[in-house]
Structures are given as C-alpha cells and as structure tokens.
Amino acid sequence: MHWYMNTWGILIDGKEVSMGKFIAIVLDSVGVGELPDAVEFGDVGANTLKHVDEFRGGLDIPNMKSLGLYNIRETGLKGIKHPKGCYGKARERAKAKDTTNGHFEIAGLIIKTPFKVFGDSFPPRIMNELESRIGTKVIGNYPASGTEIIKVLGDEHVKTGYPIVYLSADSLMQIAMHESVIPLERQYEICRIARELMSGDDTVSRIICRPFTGESGNYYRTENRKDFSIDPPGYTILDMLSENGKDVIGVGKIEDIFNGRGLTEINHTRNNKEGIQATISYLKEGFDGFLFVNLVDFDMLYGHRNNPKGYAEALEYFDTFVPVMIDLLDEDDILLITADHGCDPTMPGTDHTREHIPIVVYGKNLKQGGDIGIRDTFSDIAATVAEYFGYHFPEGTSFLKEMEG
Numbered sequence: 001m002h003w004y005m006n007t008w009g010i011l012i013d014g015k016e017v018s019m020g021k022f023i024a025i026v027l028d029s030v031g032v033g034e035l036p037d038a039v040e041f042g043d044v045g046a047n048t049l050k051h052v053d054e055f056r057g058g059l060d061i062p063n064m065k066s067l068g069l070y071n072i073r074e075t076g077l078k079g080i081k082h083p084k085g086c087y088g089k090a091r092e093r094a095k096a097k098d099t100t101n102g103h104f105e106i107a108g109l110i111i112k113t114p115f116k117v118f119g120d121s122f123p124p125r126i127m128n129e130l131e132s133r134i135g136t137k138v139i140g141n142y143p144a145s146g147t148e149i150i151k152v153l154g155d156e157h158v159k160t161g162y163p164i165v166y167l168s169a170d171s172l173m174q175i176a177m178h179e180s181v182i183p184l185e186r187q188y189e190i191c192r193i194a195r196e197l198m199s200g201d202d203t204v205s206r207i208i209c210r211p212f213t214g215e216s217g218n219y220y221r222t223e224n225r226k227d228f229s230i231d232p233p234g235y236t237i238l239d240m241l242s243e244n245g246k247d248v249i250g251v252g253k254i255e256d257i258f259n260g261r262g263l264t265e266i267n268h269t270r271n272n273k274e275g276i277q278a279t280i281s282y283l284k285e286g287f288d289g290f291l292f293v294n295l296v297d298f299d300m301l302y303g304h305r306n307n308p309k310g311y312a313e314a315l316e317y318f319d320t321f322v323p324v325m326i327d328l329l330d331e332d333d334i335l336l337i338t339a340d341h342g343c344d345p346t347m348p349g350t351d352h353t354r355e356h357i358p359i360v361v362y363g364k365n366l367k368q369g370g371d372i373g374i375r376d377t378f379s380d381i382a383a384t385v386a387e388y389f390g391y392h393f394p395e396g397t398s399f400l401k402e403m404e405g
Contacts, residue, residue, distance in 0.1 A: 238290075
C-alpha cells in the first residue's frame, strides 16, 4: 500500500480519501434572485435576500458578508473588496421550487419529471379514500396559507375532530390538527396513512403534518411539524458516502426530506436555535464525513408568513454563530452555506419563489475571494462534496479545484 498526505487528505493506492469534515448548511428559502424561467412560476422580480435587506435598511450580517455572500453576481447587493470565502450561486434544473426537489438536487438527484401538483383541490376519489382509511371525515381541501386556514377552520376542527386538509403551489398534502384534539402520535399516523395513499400516479413529494394549539381566535402552529417524504428515486451523495463508511449526519428536517435514507445519524432539531447548537456540538465532538443541516425558521416562520422583519432577525441571529463555526473548523474542513429555493416575504402570496440559491464556502485551505460563478445545477454541490472525499459523483460538476488556494 502506498500513501502520502496531500491538501485534502491521504492517497491510498492512488485514491484520494479526505480525512476532514464537510459541513453544508441550508438556510431554508434564502434565495438570491429569480431564475430565468421565473415567469412560468409567477415569480418575476423575486429576490429573497435583497428584498429582506432592503426592508431592514441593510442587514447586519457582517460575517456572511465577509465570506462573500453579497459578492455573488447579479443579486443587486453590494459586496466587499476582499471576501475571505468563495462564493457563487446555482440554478435549479428541476422544474420546481420546493424543499424536496431543492434538497434532492443539492444531494445530486435531479428530478426530471415533476411531482404531481393538484391545483385547487384533491379529487373526491382521493378524499373519500383518505376518510375511509383514517376513519373520519376531513375538512378544507383547498389551497391556503397554513396560518390562515387554522384561523378559518380551527373552531370547526376543534368541535368535530375532523382533520384540516389543504394544498399549496408545491407538490404537497398538508394536514393540520390541534394537539389537544388529536394526540401527536395519532396525527403522525394519519399522515403516514396519507403518505401511503398519495403514491403511484398520485404521488406528491411530501405529506406535512401541521400540529397547532391555542384557542378560538388565537390558534398557532407548534414546532412538532413532521414531513413524510418519498424515498429519493435515485442515487444521492448521502448514499455514496454512507456506503463508503463515512459519517452522514442529518440535522433538522434532513431526515424527513430523505426519508432517513443514506443517513448514519439523525438529529431532528425543531428550529434554528436547536439546529445551530447541534451543528456547533458536532464540530466540537468531531466526526468523519458529511454534516447536512437544514435551518427551517426562515421559510416556515417568516417566508410563508410574509414577515420580512422576522426573516431579517433570523438571518442576523444565524450570522452571529458563523465565527463560532469557523473557529471550530480543522485545517482541512469545509463549511458551505446555501439554500434550497426562495420564499420572498415581500412578494404577493405565501408560496415559495423560483430563485437561484447562494453558495458561500470557507475553508482554511481554500482561496480567499474565489468567484465560482453561476452554476448550472444545485448538484454541483454534491459533485464537490464527492470530490472532497475522493470520489466522483455522476451528476453535477465539482467546483473544488476552482476554490483551491
């Protein structure tokens, strides 16, 4: 056996095997400007980061700015002279703007046939079958904001016990239930039944359980949301790394999105604060592989609720922890910050927006101020992770060598 050290790890019999850690943090919905086909999605003019910055009168996020977040091309934001990270943005190849497609593509799986979207309602055959399987009627069955529909139908739900079913512009079925009316485990069971039902020609990407609590006139969602996704219909970087003995740790709703597949450890945090603390803990403890983190509050609490103030505050809160994470990186480690789609809180409506995602990368062995440009697919991230660990991923183009100092 012949081996020697190089920049990223060890070559064993000519094969590069990284001994470092790769951390990818998804700031859920922090898009950086409309994609060329945004008109097809009704999202012309969307730019989540820029519009939140404008609303705030300038975001106080010096640490992400120092890495090059505002230096990304064509975002309308003013960058700094000497960023210490590498930066760029990526287009989504999948014809979608949702969590599942975004994360699948980041992980190297491009969905070429869009998941089914039902539009204004689920057909009677589906609603009748759902009621038969769960043993109760349901109410709703129309597109709505999750916070608004519990205001409208919450009282009826509490009185009857009927689950509230609703749709959005994404490939979803969402089911809202009050925690004092239907216990959480039963709520999750109902959603598992719905997941089994919504298959075949009726497959939607996710069933989302939306627990809520409170009283009439003051209903509000809790943090006990749970997503029931489909199994990834193809190979991902998570599969590749776990098959090759690497740690693959999912934080936040990563477990739900990938249905647990390819993960060697799961930490199902419920909010940004828990997700950030879990990330810091893993960096302190150490691991050998890939840490994949989703921070959901930007999207769930602020994007969908048209709350640019809360969105800005969440970005500023996260930014305060970036130096902590950087200080915990070992010599060969890489930290990548990105998103999965947009959800511009200043746009009409409450749905996701079809946008580029940012890519901001820092590593002690990476060049400073490296512009990796506009990537053709989110899957370039998967290809980069693969190359970092000494493998070749079949989808995407790695930008690792573009970042080497």
